[in-house]
Amino acid sequence: MLNACEKRPLSTTSNRIYCKSFTLVFIVVCLLPIASFAQTPGTTENRPPPLGKLVDVGGYRVHLYCTGTGSPTVVIVGAGFSFDWGLVQPEVAKFTQVCSYDHSGIGWSDSGPKDSCALRVSEVHAALKNAGIKGPYVLVGHSLGALVARLYAGRYPEEVAGMVFVDHAAHLGVTFIARPRDDTTAPPPPPPMPSTPSGGGPIGIESDPNFSKLSSRDRELHLWAMSQTRNQTALQTNVGISQECTAEADAIAKEHSHPLGDKPLVDVSTGEFRSPDYDKLQLNLLSLSQNSKQLIAQKSGHFVIIDRPDVVIDAINQVVQSIRNNAKL
Numbered sequence: 001m002l003n004a005c006e007k008r009p010l011s012t013t014s015n016r017i018y019c020k021s022f023t024l025v026f027i028v029v030c031l032l033p034i035a036s037f038a039q040t041p042g043t044t045e046n047r048p049p050p051l052g053k054l055v056d057v058g059g060y061r062v063h064l065y066c067t068g069t070g071s072p073t074v075v076i077v078g079a080g081f082s083f084d085w086g087l088v089q090p091e092v093a094k095f096t097q098v099c100s101y102d103h104s105g106i107g108w109s110d111s112g113p114k115d116s117c118a119l120r121v122s123e124v125h126a127a128l129k130n131a132g133i134k135g136p137y138v139l140v141g142h143s144l145g146a147l148v149a150r151l152y153a154g155r156y157p158e159e160v161a162g163m164v165f166v167d168h169a170a171h172l173g174v175t176f177i178a179r180p181r182d183d184t185t186a187p188p189p190p191p192p193m194p195s196t197p198s199g200g201g202p203i204g205i206e207s208d209p210n211f212s213k214l215s216s217r218d219r220e221l222h223l224w225a226m227s228q229t230r231n232q233t234a235l236q237t238n239v240g241i242s243q244e245c246t247a248e249a250d251a252i253a254k255e256h257s258h259p260l261g262d263k264p265l266v267d268v269s270t271g272e273f274r275s276p277d278y279d280k281l282q283l284n285l286l287s288l289s290q291n292s293k294q295l296i297a298q299k300s301g302h303f304v305i306i307d308r309p310d311v312v313i314d315a316i317n318q319v320v321q322s323i324r325n326n327a328k329l
Contacts, residue, residue: 068093
């Protein structure tokens, strides 16, 4: 089942086009321009206090931020920083408990072992257990985070009650260019993607015009985090691990026709520049469960969590209600 979520048009200055092309880089854009803040290195001396608490996950700690009450607990497994979900988490907290997490090496979390999706699965599992957060959970993942959610469900199926994907990671490159004033006019060709993070270019969430919708606190936390060399280094690993994560998730899907059984799954995709390959990916994702639906976030690019947080909140609520009522989506 496919639903399109409408929205009033964005202003001329805020319209952007998210052009997708097949490369092996989609995940890196998931949040983060490394070069933008490279000239303002931060120190731990001016580190703001964490929003949540630091939880031991086996010799080092990760940041876990839980708000709200009720079950099932919603667990945001990335991507990006916990505070990048500032337009989503407070609204979800109005109808159930919700926790966001910063993987090792970013935000307030300690540095950990070599990054991988398997490591992130282990971190989330240990953090929830050691913090006393009871499952089964609704896992929410944006971009690379969606792969982490799938791998978590493959390793701990009994701990997963439902799932929400937000523009699930694919082998795509994303470039941002301004939408022309006249939408009937063909857009100019996109600028070349930088070959390395130091190549610069507005490819992060703070380059999205809707970044300003985040609270001043969350914007300041994001800019603080991106001024830290350790965060810049850690986030560069997203590209390196994306292929391995995809292969692991695809292997699980091949072993079972419907790996999630009839657990509720909502796939949030974007309405900008859809292609046959992108549509095929959504169909493959929907086939992971026999109880699934797609919501299309119109007027949104990759950063749906700030472009159309209402669609993400609705998707999470639908999954939570499906679980509570033991009903189909």
